[in-house]
Amino acid sequence: MNTATHLSRTGPTDACAQTCDVIVLGSGAAGFAAAVSAACLGLKVLLVEKAATFGGTSAISGGAVWIHDSDQARAAGIQVPAERTRTYLKTVIGRGYRPELVDAFIARGREALAFLESHSELKYSLRPLSPDYYPDLPGGTETGRALEVAEYDGRRLGARFKDLRRPPDGMLLFGGMMVNRVDIQHFLGIKRSLKSFWHCLKLLARYGVDRLSHPRGTRLTVGNALIARLASTAFARGVELWLNARTESLIVEEGRVKGMLIDYDGQRRRVLARGGVVLASGGFAAGPQAAAYRPEADAEHWSMSPETNVGDGLSLAAAVNAATGEGMAANFFWAPVSVLCKPDGSLERFPHLVTDRAKPGVIAVNRAGRRFVNESDSYHSFVEAMFAEGGANAPCWLICDAEAMNRYGMGLARPRPVDNAVLVEAGYLHRAESILELARRIGVDAAGLQQTLERYNADAREHVDREFGKGGNAYNRYMGDPLHTPNPCIAPLNKAPYYAIKIGTGDLGSARGLLTDARANVLDRAGQPVAGLYAAGNEMNSIMDGTYPGPGITLGPGLTFGYLAACEIAERLRNGKSNATQPGDEHVLRTAHLHH
Template sequence: MNSIARPAFTHEYDVVVLGSGAAAFAAAATAACHGLRVLIVEKAARFGGTSAISGGAAWIHGSNQARAAGVEDSPEAMRRYLKRIIGAGYDAALVDAFIERGHEALRWLEAHTELRYALRPLSPDYYPDEEGATDFGRALEMVEYDGRRLGERFKDLRMPPPGMLLFGGMMVNRVDIQHFLSFRRSPKSLWHCLKLLARYGLDRLSQPRGTRLTTGNALIARLASSAFAQGAELWLNSAAKALIVEQGAVLGVEVQRAGGVERVRARGGVVCAMGGFAAGAIAAANRPDTGSPHLSMSPAENDGAALRLGAAVNAASGQDLAANFFWAPVSELCHANGERERFPHLVTDRAKPGVIAVNRAGQRFVNESNSYHYFVQAMFSGNPSAGGNAPCWLICDASAMDAYGLGLARPKPVNNAALIDAGYLHRAASPEALATAIGVDPQGLRATLERFNADARDGVDRAFGKGGNSYNRYMGDPAHQPNPCLAPLSKAPYYAIRVHTGDLGSARGLLTDAQANVLDRDGAPIAGLYAAGNDMNSLMRGTYPGPGITIGPGLTFGWIAAMHIAERLRAPAALTTQREL
């Protein structure tokens, strides 16, 4: 690691956090609550990163919420499950730190900040039949939050894409979606929806969007409110350009801001939590090439800055992961003005009765109700010489469209004609006509539907097992029996949406130890440099065991990094060393 001449610092803080997602704000809020001077540096014009547009769920063992609910789980069970899913890349030190300190981090953050999670009543791990898996107890969902508590900063919070909102600005969570799907048959759901609409209507009298925040937006708002209340500063439109190093230790960072360069000292350390590299130029070299577009949900600012900064100080990065990304199928709408809107197909359509996915041959290739990560793995596995599975098409009939919608298309009574006119949603009077319109083999689709419909009437998917485990059924329609995921596609008209391979972020990042301290290529910690979130090489090694497996570790190791810095700064010897540097 090369040393440079002693810089003239323009600013001095105890901690500099690069990025503003969940891991970044966990570190910033924790450090600020310890009385440390904190600077958050965000390249974008809005804060929140990918976390702000995520589902906000956290996957953590042994939370207070789980214990209060009487959940029977054990660290050993979680280790067995992760060993089975992660495989050869299993890192015992990092997994143990996550299992043993994850609930400690959550407990601390909920005691000292406005962070609040609730236990999901039912949320199976993504591979529920594997040893050590659970149907309940590890997945937590964000409690809604009033965005007005951010004050003037509310306008700076990253807003989810329009397709993830109702009426252009109303946020909903998993429970809300179920109520909207059920309002025609449930007075309780109707009342729930009417209250949400009334609140949203009042908000729009004075706000550009609804202030009732849910999911990832609420997660970021809660942590940010706490960090700001404790004095943390936020620089937007500011990019970290280089780490400042002396005698092998990271002392600070050079930040491009307002046309100039600020040299910022970080007495305790720099935390890299800039969201990974899924939207950067290096992304294409780290994923399979299908010859068709790949659509990332990551903000454009997630361009791999941490890998570049780390490489300049001899930091090691992950190798040989099961996948370098957390996959998700994504569709895209091109608006009349040329703007493109992406929609991740995570929970609202694939698993529902009357929905299937087919390739260009008109054939199914996957259990549509398995996890989004698994779904895209199946898209990548298609034989290119036979047309492959990427892109593919989600297809449904009128009954499914009316009940559940498809992608950006909303269920009845919404009129989706604009999506049809835009070429996003395709409609036809028969399966053969639909296949011809979208470039799928008509006879292949007809044969697929004959087999699938026969299975659906029996309630058993003999080809791929859709609805065959607890996770599948959880993602389906619990009111539909005997299989919550199966119904024949038999009522015209028929609908289709083109779906591409996509991702929710990158998994490969800087190697760290259990203290979130970045390691050099010899395996030694680099003093003063930490990584968390998607800038930290994922302990899941590119696998996806359950809901919230990015945010759970992100919160945990962001907290661990800040605690480690606070402990170092409190130690007299550490303070002396820092003053000498």
């Protein structure tokens, strides 16, 4: 019997149990948002993480959040009407649109972010330009919804810095240096801009100092900065974090989820939670059942989820008859992924999100040597195209010429002056002096590839892509090279040598999860709330129904519904058990709604 799917029932008292106000399962952004919000509302919180490090997928994410009408947008003079955001989401999501959840996100996302920024070290700024992924659809915008997390000094975590999930090596420079979207553009422009040169010089100087006393750089950006900022506040607020902890079952008492059985530090522990349990353990993308929810394709699939994200929350909730999403647009948030086999036999996965596909001189082809997609569209859309026609475009190949490689790099391959010979030797990067030779090396149809390149180059010389429209909208151009004009996404491939990298289908996490109401309360199969059980993040069925409207549409709802779960628990305890909060915390609870 799978112990994660049955219940433990206790009587009204249990002298051997440890007691808190709320248990949060999972230490990603949603879990930390719930834990920090609850702690700031005066609750005693236990945060339980199965892995040896905290942060989950969020720690290696881009860290952006997609929020309607944020304080940052208002400060910039941008106020998009709620109906416009609603129209955009209705258009993108389609038949899976759930108005009660989208309305809650639109109405309370600003409040959630403002609360976390007011009561924790979390800090975001508005991206001056960051188009939605479908900017030309009704309600789409080029700025105002995407926010960038501020960098953070990892030294402020103290001894806990070592417990923060380290990004994969391929996402780091020089063996341990983190960079964000702005930094990448500066490195790409280091030879063409004095401003970029000085920016990079300062980063390198800081990194050099860090490595004198730390195993990696302590200047944290993107998802690492998001998690570190929330974690610092959580620890300061007394949130207890258990790492390497395995959840065994829910504890149910009088028809209500009251706690969990947890294996931790060599002991089986019974932990009671007066307010309930928040499931935020990251979904099931790394679990064996994930394959059953993916389209069929003749290629291996690679998930960026931690290996511990195997669906523990869904298994626990199944024991209380919880409902899960069905018939979604997609069960996962897709991303194209390349894989390097290292000398020790380990695999390094690289998600092709922002650094290469949209750049001038880079195209994607299938086994027939044909292009099949606008390479500068979103990563989610790119993989949807790979799955199309029965998976005929999976795997595919990213191809570039020497000019693009020297200027931008591709995948794990770095731009000049880095020598990428080790990647060629490992079989990750393929190099050839002609297109026909490259086709032979990678096993694609040579005639098809030659014809594709002739057609593409003819268009590229006119700065257009008549076949797929690369660079054809604001989002495409934003992802290209701003210093390359007139089309930042288009350039011919005509300078040898030529390079190729094999790309497989991949994902950033699961979208299918537990159905909830607008307060993050898990629903049973009859549509009724499961008392004392909440879900947020990828454990919660995607309010986007598995579509991907813009940057940060997983983290934005994750922070929002983690916060809403904490508010619901705090309200219940405040009204039913006044001793659950400390004197003066009622003021904090009231101010949680100031921005509503």
